[in-house]
Amino acid sequence: MTDAELIRRCDTVFPGHRARPPAELYAAMAAWCEQHGVEHDVYGAGSLIESFEDKIADLLGFPAAVFCISGTMAQVTALRLACADRGNAPAALHPTSHIFVHERSNYQLLGHFDALQVGERTRPWTAADIGGVPDRLGAVGLEIPMREIGGQLVAWDELDAIKAHCKERGIHLHMDGARLLEAQAGYGRSAREIAAGFDSVYVSLYKGIGGLGGAMLAGSRAFVDRAAEWFRRQGGNVVHRSPYIVSAAMQFDARLAAMPDYFRRTELLYELLAAHPAIRVNPARPAANMLHLHLPVNRERALAVRSELAEQHGIWLFNRVSHGALPDTSYFELYVGDNLLAVPEARLREALALFANKLK
Template sequence: MSDTDLLARCTAILPGHRVRPPAEMYAAMAAWCESNGVAHDVYGEGALIQAFERKVADLLGFEAAVFCISGTMAQVTALRLASMARGRAPVALHPTSHIFVHERANYQMLGHFEALPVGERQRAWLAADIAAVPERLAALGLEIPMREIGGQLTAWDELQAIKAHCRRHDIHLHMDGARLWEAAAGYGRHVREIAAGFDSVYVSLYKGIGGLGGAMLLGSRTMVDRAAAWFARQGGKLVHQSPYVVAAAMQFDARLAAMPAYFRRTELLYEALRAHPVLKVNPARPQANMLHVHLPVSRERALAIRRTLALEHGVWPFHRINHGALPDTSYFELYVGDNLLALSEARVHEAVALLAAAVAA
């Protein structure tokens, strides 16, 4: 039986949101378009997309926003513009930055900018990490929260100190806000307060929001207009971008409203995991609605455990599993969304206990 078939028969799926089948998703989009009188945009010009851009810009307190087909394109474009404006000075990135880890050296291979890894891999940035860089920096790219280290947040006081340092030294401060919506509950602050002091912000329209894809880049009107021109140069302007905007806009408000509930359920999950010392959790306490769970078994053994739990108990504990830093260890990411929210507390504890028992065995 394939993993897809196994997942389909599970009744306790811990990670993520339920993925709507295409027919269901497209039917919901069609109904929303009909009830809202939606017409296609043409290369980004149209009532729906421009109204949604204004809505997101106002929400985060920025002058302007522009839709982009991918966060990968949005981020390197923003940082490229910042570097060009400052004599091609380098950009500072955390060692776990998405640009380093997942984008196949695009910043380098496509000549966007020079990048410096700054700070320690296993913890979020401190203001002292930035101040210690001897080079003149054009920009900082700061991820909030930092996915590759379990969803850790830069401490609030450190974040304010980083903002102040960038203002003093004319360093463009860019936020990788792919999961900014999730960070708001962890910080206990409005997204506008978190974004204040950043020169540009990228947000995803599909990760926490559940759209088909796409992103927004926010900043000053001048920067956003320049970025839009660079998106077109890179082939990022589709003739109709409305399908991506509809998929996000129709559920945007509901998803944002659910973020506090996802965070509370993450805290419940954390307590369930802590009851089983064989399961090691990072960070020490939840800082967003995601966690990393470290196992004292190899990746191959973890996959076999998942298969057994799915077949015998209808439990699906994780989607992807990674090799750990030590031999015969592994770890997985748990993003808490609708799937976990739909389970009773008793079922959550039962699923975690089954995982722990299988790992311990």
């Protein structure tokens, strides 16, 4: 039985939002389009996409924002322009940056910019990490929250100090804000407050929002216009962006409003996990609606336990699981969304107890 078939048989699903089948999703998009009189954009020109770009720019406190077909393209383009404007000085990135971990060396092989790994991969940046770089920097790319270390956040005072350092030295400060909207609850501050002091911010339209794909890059009008030109040069000038915009816009406000609920459910999950000390949690306290759960079994056993829980109890605990740093350990990422929000607390307790018992 495939994973997809197993998930469909489960009444309790932990990770993310419910994945709507294409026919259901497209029907909802069609109804929303009809309700709002939506017409296709043409190469990014159209009332829907332009108003949504303005909405994102206003949310983040920037003069402008532009749609990009992928966050990967948006980020390397932003950093490329920033570094080029500063004599091709390198960008500073955390060792767990998405650009290093998931983008197959695009910044090197495509000649976008040079990059330095700065800081320790197991903890967020401090201002001292950035201030300690002896080289002239063209840009600093900071992920908020930091996915690869469990969704941790740079401490607020450290973030203020990093902003001040970059401004004083004329360094372009870019945010990988793929999950910025999720970080608001952890910081107890708005996206606009978090983004203040950054020169550019990328946000995803599909991760927490649940759209079909795509991203927004916010910054000054001149910077955004230059980035849009480079998106075209790199093949990102798709004729109709309306499917991506519709799928995000039709649920954006509801997802944004639910973020505090997702965070509270993450805090509850964290508290319930204290009863099962064999399952180690990163970070020490939730900073966003995501956690990394470290298990005392190897990856193969973790996958077997997942299948057993799905087949015997209708519980789907995680999607992907990775090998741990130590022998016979593994870990998985859990993004808390609509699925877990719908699980009664009693069922949540039961599921965790069943999981912990099978790990023994």
